[in-house]
Amino acid sequence: MKLAVAAQRYGADINGGAELHARYIAERLSRHADVEVVTTCARDYVTWKNERPEGVEQVNGIPVRRFPVTHERDPNHFGRLSRRVFDQPHSIADEIAWLESEGPASPAMIDYLERSSSQFDFILLFSYRYYHAWHGARRVPSKALLVPTAERDAAIGLGIFGPTFRGVRAVMYNSHEERAMIHAATRNEEVPGVVVGVGSDIPARTDSERFRRKHNLRKPFAIYVGRIDENKGCKELFDFFLRYANTFPRGLDLVLIGSAIIPIPQHPRIHHLGFLPDDDKFDAIAASDLLIMPSYFESLSMVALEAWALGRPVLANGRCDVLKGQCIRSGAGLYYERYEEFAETLYALESNGPLHARLGRNGRDYFTQHYTWPVIERKYLDMFDRLKREDASGARRRVESIGGWFARRQRSQPAAAEVLAKIPSTAVVPGSRSAGNLSRSA
């Protein structure tokens, strides 16, 4: 079997969520099939500047074929188009212009996928909202499997994505909440889909003492791992934690790992350690009492899975339905929506030993059952088998047309933010209506 993995960026040094996800999946599937990665020369997800050489290189034993991006992103132009398509009634042409402006626009990459599609059994397209995934799915729908990595943002309400989700061979979801949201937005229930997510290379042993010694951390602490950014909920986290620290002077410290985009408050109980290599990161999580995940929008939090794998409970932002759903389904984390809940839940995890121990154990079990690599690989392989059987039976998929020149220019599309607002945001938990096939595809 030969597979192509198409991602917007790719590299051992790229740690963006979807890109890392793509790399992990490519490396894991390479044990079962010939995998070729098709990507751009870009390294920066804001500018999409061509920084890597065009052509083929090997990354961790996988051939990676890079294509140049035709233009960098103009933030002003992109901002204007975003406001138009997200906040105002607009046309399909506006949405296509928005997609082009968002980038990374690489027609050569799409041409290659179409030209060489006959060589591949399947093409895995990562991140639905980018140029390569939309054009790739339209050019080679009969081979395309989409890994949407969709967050709850207005882009899911754009009209151009509906035909894509309905036209691909299969969709590999990250979470039940993501699937429910995409179903509600695009009505693609007929398309084969499975909730897979992604595993993580958890080390067999961690050394929390070494980490504590190295960074001179003696007191118990909660940890946050990721980009320290307002979009990730860090501003609210700082606000809540400072209030908590003032109310409760002898409670947990807060350790932050990741590059800082926003200023970090100077406080003796907040320690910023910057970006750390993976070994240190796992030691840090193992040394912590719990992981705090303050993000509002996640399609899947890999670091939360890593914390669960290491037996650490998670305190998540309850406004992110994915994290909330995972906490409930796993029985391995609590969640908050405002300060009072943050303080109470953090205090509960800090002081209630049996609760902490039980949540930690549940997290480990949850990770083992759903997110270890054999489980993930099996889900992908099962989906490939299923699609091959469909191929044998002659079933084919077509992507719907988006209309002719005039149709595309009619202001017929509602503001994407309005569409998103109509999509219910709820955690999918056993017993809820949206959890109908929870057990089947967990």
Add this chain to the structure above:
Amino acid sequence: MTDFSIRSDNVDVEQIMRQIRARIREKRGVDYTEEEIRELANVKLEKFLDPRGVRSDLLEQFRRKREASLPPNFKFEDTTLFETHRGLLAFIRRLLRPILKLFFNPNPLIDALHIQSKLNAQQAALEPLYYEVIHNLVLETTRLGIDVKNLKMRVESMSSRLDFDERRARALEGVVQYRPGAVAPLQPPSGGGDSREARGPESPEQSERRNRRRRRRGRRRPDDRTGAMGPQGAMGARSARGATSAEGATSAEGAAPAPEAERVPSESGYSSDRGLTPGGQSDDRGLTPVHRDPDGEPSES
């Protein structure tokens, strides 16, 4: 007070969250979200605040007045008086300006209007700030009003509980009966001429009467501080602390080895020290939280 404990392998996170929310509601009295407080601040302040203090529609009035009374600012420069879009007219005006100055000096007028224009601009820049300050003040006043109301309710509830407890204590004192052998007999003071031995054996009723008299006497002595602050008071305090620590870390340390979940502070680790809750409004016991080491073991921070 709603508490939760972990007794089985199944943890229902939703149930725990419900209990935590109930606990927050109980602590705060009425549970308002930020949005609700904003709504209250904007709409119906008089229901929650003393209407003599703050006008309920203050914000609305301020906003309306501001929008209604904002004329466009007129930028006034030295050429403004003579400006025109017609080129010929501008030329004639420039030509005749020296003649105009023969009649009066327009410069002070121009200066004054220029300054006025600047003042107007400054005022316009300050108004949003005033608006914001007033908005925040009203919001905080609303919040404080709600807090005061809740605190009043709590004080009332506590005072009624206190009354009840006092009545109960008095009632219990009234029904205490002396049982021979239940309590070790009090040793008489040495050398007292009115010792019990000297008076011979007494009946249980007599003994009970004497004990009551003694208790009353002890209560009447206002200068006898040892009764309240002495060994018994200190012991009381110490035992209270001991009780908490027994529920908390100490019991875990003192207990025989047990499964991990049972070695940690206690099932009531969250509930036993309810005064310590992070909301912290009611705690003044100076207790410390129980921390676990990374493996879930308890330790004092």
